[in-house]
Structures are given as structure tokens and as C-alpha cells.
Amino acid sequence: MKPSLAENRDSPTHETDPDTTKHGGYISHDTHIYTMAPTRRTSLNRIMQIEQEIKNIKTNTTYQQILNNIKIMDTLTRGSRNIDVASPDDMDKTITVRRRSQEAKDVAETYTQNLKKYSSRLQKLRDEKAVLQKQLFK
Numbered sequence: 001m002k003p004s005l006a007e008n009r010d011s012p013t014h015e016t017d018p019d020t021t022k023h024g025g026y027i028s029h030d031t032h033i034y035t036m037a038p039t040r041r042t043s044l045n046r047i048m049q050i051e052q053e054i055k056n057i058k059t060n061t062t063y064q065q066i067l068n069n070i071k072i073m074d075t076l077t078r079g080s081r082n083i084d085v086a087s088p089d090d091m092d093k094t095i096t097v098r099r100r101s102q103e104a105k106d107v108a109e110t111y112t113q114n115l116k117k118y119s120s121r122l123q124k125l126r127d128e129k130a131v132l133q134k135q136l137f138k
Helices: 005-010 031-058 061-075 102-136
Strands: 082-086 094-098
Touching: 031 102, 061 082, 061 102, 094 102
Parallel strands: none
Antiparallel strands: 082 094
């Protein structure tokens, strides 16, 4: 017959018994302990994945170009009457629009809509990360 858990705790060999050790220490038969370790590990891994996804989005060249072109469209109040920016439909092509024209407003609106796609994804990732962090550190 196998010794009880209480007897194993006091024995010098309890750490080598695979039924009573996990990750180098004593485990009680409380099921909460069994579920906590994998959940914490999974949560930490997901947080790291989220941080990597956020970094990938922020360093995405399309996202950077959209931000740059929105800045160009918003900040140019003096100077040339024409603005050269990348086309919102094809970022490889450059278009020239007249400052303060309806076409310039349409281009700026298209850039804003494109930016919302990235912004909404970033916000969802940040929210998920906040929930996971709250669960881990409560």
C-alpha cells in the first residue's frame, strides 16, 4: 500500500516520488493548484503573443505610410497649393491633390477609414491584454 500524502510530505524521498511532486515541489490534491499553473502559463504566453502582434502592426509599412500620409494631409496649411501623397488605393502610386479641395478631403477620409482598421485591431489586442493582466495580477 502506498503511504498517504501526509506521510510522504515528511519522508526524505517525497520529492522524488512522481505522484507527489510537480515542478520540483510538493503538490496538494487541491484541483485549483493543478489548473492554476497551466492557466498562468497560457495567459503569459498569450500576453507575449499580443505584444508581438501589436509590435508587428505598429511596424507594418502600410500602417506607417497611412499615418505619415494622414499627417501630411492634416498639417499642410501653408506652402504649395498641391500635395503629393501616396494613393490610398495603391500605396505604390503617388497622386497630387489640391490643398483644401474636395478631392483632398476624400483622400484624407479614405486614409482615416484605412487607419480605423488598424486602430480597431490594436484596441482589441490592448483590451485582451488588459483582461489577461488583470486576471494574472489580481
